[in-house]
Amino acid sequence: MTDRVAIDAPAKVNLRLVVLGREESGYHSLETIFCGLALADRVEIERGAPGIRLEVEGGIDTGPSQRNLVVRAAAAFFAELGEKPAITIQLEKRIPSSAGLGGGSSDAAATLRALNALHDQRCSDERLLELGADLGSDVPFFLTPTPYALAWGRGHRLLSLPPLPVRPVLVAHTGEAMPTAAAFERLAELRGGHHPSLPVSVGLEEVSGWGGVAQIAMNDLSGPAFEQIPRLAEGIASLSAHGAAVALLAGSGSAIFGIFAASAALDSAEEAVARIGLKTWRTTTLDAWPEPVWRD
Ligand code: C5P
Numbered sequence: 092m093t094d095r096v097a098i099d100a101p102a103k104v105n106l107r108l109v110v111l112g113r114e115e116s117g118y119h120s121l122e123t124i125f126c127g128l129a130l131a132d133r134v135e136i137e138r139g140a141p142g143i144r145l146e147v148e149g150g151i152d153t154g155p156s157q158r159n160l161v162v163r164a165a166a167a168f169f170a171e172l173g174e175k176p177a178i179t180i181q182l183e184k185r186i187p188s189s190a191g192l193g194g195g196s197s198d199a200a201a202t203l204r205a206l207n208a209l210h211d212q213r214c215s216d217e218r219l220l221e222l223g224a225d226l227g228s229d230v231p232f233f234l235t236p237t238p239y240a241l242a243w244g245r246g247h248r249l250l251s252l253p254p255l256p257v258r259p260v261l262v263a264h265t266g267e268a269m270p271t272a273a274a275f276e277r278l279a280e281l282r283g284g285h286h287p288s289l290p291v292s293v294g295l296e297e298v299s300g301w302g303g304v305a306q307i308a309m310n311d312l313s314g315p316a317f318e319q320i321p322r323l324a325e326g327i328a329s330l331s332a333h334g335a336a337v338a339l340l341a342g343s344g345s346a347i348f349g350i351f352a353a354s355a356a357l358d359s360a361e362e363a364v365a366r367i368g369l370k371t372w373r374t375t376t377l378d379a380w381p382e383p384v385w386r387d
Contacts, residue, residue: 128376
């Protein structure tokens, strides 16, 4: 029996993020298009002594271990199997946190996928999705068949889409966090409590190619984010000016990203956003989720 498995936990961006009304749960109903990125954390799980131990590398504060989504995901998985946990999880953080890139959610989903691989896929895909949904709004996306999906509701209802051709991406971040709850609160205030209710139709042709995506790309949480961190608007304008076909705030912020037709354009774009004081990461979009890798 193999005792050790590793898996990459990719970041995500939202190519379209429309915030609709507030649900009874307090969460806002969304209409969103998720896209996975090659930029990824790494989760490695090894069978060991009883309990769940978490070792974090990468110098990013992930908070108290018992509250970490990875530990909660592992606890939920073993509860589902009706077994006592006996594992060590090594988490290598590369995705900037509190940046709207879904790092914590992806780590949780990768943990569920790696544990299921270690346990002969005893948990069904549907059950894994349910466990993921209980952990956080963005987790289910990372458990769908492809890294490109239309989602609605809280993001728990998903239509998996055929992935688009891989494109170079520049991610940029000021290092300042934008708490998700504050972004939604501020948007509700800015809207005076009136959320959009006009009918909108998005065509299949728009989600089937990068040209179409550029037409419908938007993020309703840009207003609150730009208000708090004005350099983000400057950064997005700079990405567009340097050739990004799509340049947006990532999720609820505070990272921004640009999607380019070719990597040649990345040099000047990277220089320009670095001049504004943003840290940058070069990556690409994904056309398939990374698979678990067995380790000796
Ligand atoms: O998804 P997560 O639990 O990280 O969200 C944090 C907070 O952001 C929620 O408690 C809620 O206040 C707000 N939120 C929202 N609507 C969403 C997602 C998050 O109002 N769809």
